[in-house]
Amino acid sequence: MYTFSTIKNLQSDLATGNTSCVQLVNQTVQFIEEKKHLNAFLEVFNESALAQALLVDEKIKGKTAGKLAGVIIGLKDNICYKGHKVSCSSKILEGFESLYSSTVVERLLSEDAIIIGRLNCDEFAMGSSNENSAFGKVLNPINEKTVPGGSSGGSAVAVAANLCHVALGSDTGGSIRQPASFTGTVGLKPTYGRISRWGLVAYASSFDQIGPITKTVEDAALLLEIMAGKDEFDTTASQKKVDSYTSGLSEDKKFRIAYLNECVESNGLDPEVKKQTLNALEKLKASGHEVTGVDFPFLDFLVPTYYVLTTAEASSNLSRFDGVHFGYRSPNATDLESTYKKTRSEGFGKEVKRRIMLGTFVLSAGYYDAYYGKAQKVRNKIRQKTREILTEHDFIVTPSTPGTAFEFGKNSTDPIKMYLEDIFTVQANIVGCPAISVPNGMHSNGLPIGLQIMGRDFEEGNLLNLANQI
Numbered sequence: 001m002y003t004f005s006t007i008k009n010l011q012s013d014l015a016t017g018n019t020s021c022v023q024l025v026n027q028t029v030q031f032i033e034e035k036k037h038l039n040a041f042l043e044v045f046n047e048s049a050l051a052q053a054l055l056v057d058e059k060i061k062g063k064t065a066g067k068l069a070g071v072i073i074g075l076k077d078n079i080c081y082k083g084h085k086v087s088c089s090s091k092i093l094e095g096f097e098s099l100y101s102s103t104v105v106e107r108l109l110s111e112d113a114i115i116i117g118r119l120n121c122d123e124f125a126m127g128s129s130n131e132n133s134a135f136g137k138v139l140n141p142i143n144e145k146t147v148p149g150g151s152s153g154g155s156a157v158a159v160a161a162n163l164c165h166v167a168l169g170s171d172t173g174g175s176i177r178q179p180a181s182f183t184g185t186v187g188l189k190p191t192y193g194r195i196s197r198w199g200l201v202a203y204a205s206s207f208d209q210i211g212p213i214t215k216t217v218e219d220a221a222l223l224l225e226i227m228a229g230k231d232e233f234d235t236t237a238s239q240k241k242v243d244s245y246t247s248g249l250s251e252d253k254k255f256r257i258a259y260l261n262e263c264v265e266s267n268g269l270d271p272e273v274k275k276q277t278l279n280a281l282e283k284l285k286a287s288g289h290e291v292t293g294v295d296f297p298f299l300d301f302l303v304p305t306y307y308v309l310t311t312a313e314a315s316s317n318l319s320r321f322d323g324v325h326f327g328y329r330s331p332n333a334t335d336l337e338s339t340y341k342k343t344r345s346e347g348f349g350k351e352v353k354r355r356i357m358l359g360t361f362v363l364s365a366g367y368y369d370a371y372y373g374k375a376q377k378v379r380n381k382i383r384q385k386t387r388e389i390l391t392e393h394d395f396i397v398t399p400s401t402p403g404t405a406f407e408f409g410k411n412s413t414d415p416i417k418m419y420l421e422d423i424f425t426v427q428a429n430i431v432g433c434p435a436i437s438v439p440n441g442m443h444s445n446g447l448p449i450g451l452q453i454m455g456r457d458f459e460e461g462n463l464l465n466l467a468n469q470i
């Protein structure tokens with residue numbers, strides 16, 4: 001049995017013949033089978049993974065293999081891989097096959113990664129617990145009575161339970177960082193535009209970013225380096241040069257770090273999470289960083305702003321699932337209009353419908369200015385204030401989530417309670433800045449706690465450096 005530690009170590013083990021890609025694929029498939037009850041994988045791509053493994057083993061022998069040779073990667077089920085199914089964990093896309101690969105998949109494959117399968121998530125990436133999947137909940141391997149977080153719950157669980165080496169998730173309001181925090185893994189949401197969204201099924205296009213969930217910061221840095229950069233298929237992908245995130249990782253840098261007073265004083269914050277966060281800040285101070293508390297008067301506006309704007313964008317993005325273009329078509333339809341109505345009524349789950357309705361409402365003629373227009377203005381205020389803090393300070397540090405992983409069903413009957421799980425993570429998506437969640441010790445309930453760091457746009461290098469120090 002091969003025990004994975006980091007991609008770098010894996011590369012040397014493959015080069016010296018300690019393991020092979022075929023062996024790694026076989027072993028992973030067996031692990032996934034043994035841990036089937038976690039429900040992290042919706043599908044294992046046995047055949048294509050094994051075919052790629054054979055190919056890459058040959059390349060390793062010929063010393064022509066890429067930087068991700070033999071790295072077993074799981075994909076959140078909203079990232080397209082040509083010739084493979086993608087469903088967004090929704091009945092409306094059940095059985096649908098991608099016609100092209102996302103840019104991230106192309107870039108990973110070109111470095112000889114092996115894509116092992118697609119991972120369960122909340123339907124259309126809407127949720128914070130993975131309870132909104134049409135294909136069943138995902139269990140948190142650390143305590144199977146608790147949720148793994150969402151929406152990239154399958155991705156975080158697959159990494160935490162060793163069912164792949166690294167995984168990709170998408171983050172619109174915390175969907176990479178919150179499950180990372182709940183499972184003791186590292187989750188990175190890059191700057192908006194750092195990674196191409198081509199081939200990511202859109203939820204809220206001005207918020208969505210793809211990013212890695214990994215065991216180490218080092219692996220996150222390498223994956224970002226490979227996936228980031230301009231892309232002719234996505235005009236929102238930045239033209240900015242991609243830094244070598246891996247090379248500066250262990251430099252001993254000292255930073256100016258801010259924490260938000262309102263955040264550590266917030267009512268909903270678990271006392272132990274608060275204590276661990278303050279401990280981490282103390283440690284940073286002790287190791288020579290400057291640590292300052294700053295005021296951020298907009299904390300209570302983050303979640304409402306996020307949910308008005310993202311539901312508006314979702315109502316538009318999801319209009320394409322109509323029973324004509326994609327996936328499921330209701331067999332009970334009799335004409336065009338009933339095709340739309342029945343397909344969407346039967347195909348979408350409850351939370352997705354709630355958000356489409358809310359989004360349609362905030363965009364409707366009589367309410368546009370009062371809700372959508374106003375939320376856009378608030379988004380600007382939040383952006384300005386956050387950027388102001390990030391001018392005087394290099395980073396903003398917060399807990400990743402107000403508490404640890406919660407039990408199944410705990411927040412299911414109250415959407416507002418569930419939405420408040422996102423209070424610390426949505427800021428980075430509203431602003432567009434990069435953010436990472438790293439493990440920050442354990443709670444007395446035996447579950448991991450996460451620490452979030454937000455940084456300046458396109459300064460992932462420093463962000464990863466600090467994350468690595470922590």
Ligand code: GLN
Pocket residue numbers: 125126127128150151170171172173174175176203310422
């Ligand atoms: N939990 C948030 C939501 O339900 C974030 C989702 C995401 O980042 N995709 O919208």
